[in-house]
Amino acid sequence: MPKSNPVFPPLAPLAQAAGLEINRFAELQTFVQVAQLGSFSAAARARDVSPSAVSKIVARLEARLGVQLLRRSTRRLELTAEGEQLLESGKQLLTDWMALESSITQQGQPTGVVRINASSTTGQRLLVPLVSRLMETWPGLQLDLSFTDQVVDLIAARADIALRWGQLPSSDVVARRLGRTRQVIVASPAYLARRGTPQHPDDLAQHVRIGWNYPRAVPHWPFVIDGQKRAVSMGEVLRVNDGEAMCALALAGAGLARLSLYHAWDDLHAGRLKGVLEDFNCGDLEPIHAVYVGKPGQLPTRTRAVLDFLQQHVDLSHAEIWPAALRER
Numbered sequence: 001m002p003k004s005n006p007v008f009p010p011l012a013p014l015a016q017a018a019g020l021e022i023n024r025f026a027e028l029q030t031f032v033q034v035a036q037l038g039s040f041s042a043a044a045r046a047r048d049v050s051p052s053a054v055s056k057i058v059a060r061l062e063a064r065l066g067v068q069l070l071r072r073s074t075r076r077l078e079l080t081a082e083g084e085q086l087l088e089s090g091k092q093l094l095t096d097w098m099a100l101e102s103s104i105t106q107q108g109q110p111t112g113v114v115r116i117n118a119s120s121t122t123g124q125r126l127l128v129p130l131v132s133r134l135m136e137t138w139p140g141l142q143l144d145l146s147f148t149d150q151v152v153d154l155i156a157a158r159a160d161i162a163l164r165w166g167q168l169p170s171s172d173v174v175a176r177r178l179g180r181t182r183q184v185i186v187a188s189p190a191y192l193a194r195r196g197t198p199q200h201p202d203d204l205a206q207h208v209r210i211g212w213n214y215p216r217a218v219p220h221w222p223f224v225i226d227g228q229k230r231a232v233s234m235g236e237v238l239r240v241n242d243g244e245a246m247c248a249l250a251l252a253g254a255g256l257a258r259l260s261l262y263h264a265w266d267d268l269h270a271g272r273l274k275g276v277l278e279d280f281n282c283g284d285l286e287p288i289h290a291v292y293v294g295k296p297g298q299l300p301t302r303t304r305a306v307l308d309f310l311q312q313h314v315d316l317s318h319a320e321i322w323p324a325a326l327r328e329r
Contacts, residue, residue: 027061028090035087110305111140118163121243123147138305149241154293160303162291173291179316180285181262186273191253201232208255213239223280262319
């Protein structure tokens with residue numbers, strides 16, 4: 001025969017006889033209201049039920065606990081010692097439960113820790129400039145930011161959100177697209193002065209190409225040549241796994257790099273980098289997504305608040321086309 005659970009004892013005979021479902025939370029709420037308001041009638045009005053229903057709930061609680069909580073007379077109700085003890089502890093339990101319930105439901109201001117993972121470049125260039133405004137918008141949030149150029153497993157890394165560039169492979173993550181940016185081939189003026197400016201994609205064989213060394217890297221650059229899209233093998237001499245390193249190498253005159261227009265924007269406008277082969281640019285746009293694990297309708301308030309903020313404030317529209325100001329150079 002299974003042992004009885006000391007925390008959740010068997011149904012009291014009164015409840016069993018009446019066929020009533022035990023709801024400990026409602027029982028405790030009802031008892032506390034009766035004790036605080038001083039009568040079954042006042043508690044019944046507060047709970048919008050009949051006085052007899054309130055009386056039955058309190059009787060059920062007393063029967064289940066095996067103690068008398070209230071002494072009843074025609075004029076007043078009096079708490080027993082056990083009733084006084086349950087009232088004091090019960091009020092705190094109800095307060096703690098309501099606070100807990102509020103913190104995990106979709107109500108109120110978002111609070112708590114949100115862990116965000118991004119590449120070093122994306123973290124520093126896109127996310128960091130938004131952090132101050134995000135914290136001012138939702139002061140109850142705590143942000144835990146991790147920047148790495150390894151594609152992490154969100155669950156293993158305990159990340160709530162990850163920012164990822166490019167087309168996403170099929171996976172269990174859910175994605176919100178934050179924006180898109182044109183891809184451009186760039187080099188420093190010093191490199192172009194030394195090695196010459198390529199006039200056609202076929203000229204790339206004579207140049208140093210800087211590419212990626214991570215597993216999902218695409219080993220070619222796409223162009224439109226004679227109206228047809230064509231992939232030209234890069235055959236890179238330099239390969240890196242960090243966008244900042246690639247940009248730094250291009251700025252240092254090490255070779256040609258294919259970067260997002262968003263990434264190269266400031267350096268292009270300042271003249272530190274120049275775009276090449278734009279007449280052959282196929283105009284492909286690389287998206288950036290905020291990805292997360294879970295069902296959209298069941299996200300914690302804090303995670304949903306950050307996702308909504310990013311979707312509202314990340315603006316890459318300026319980096320979708322080659323700027324007119326740069327065409328004149």
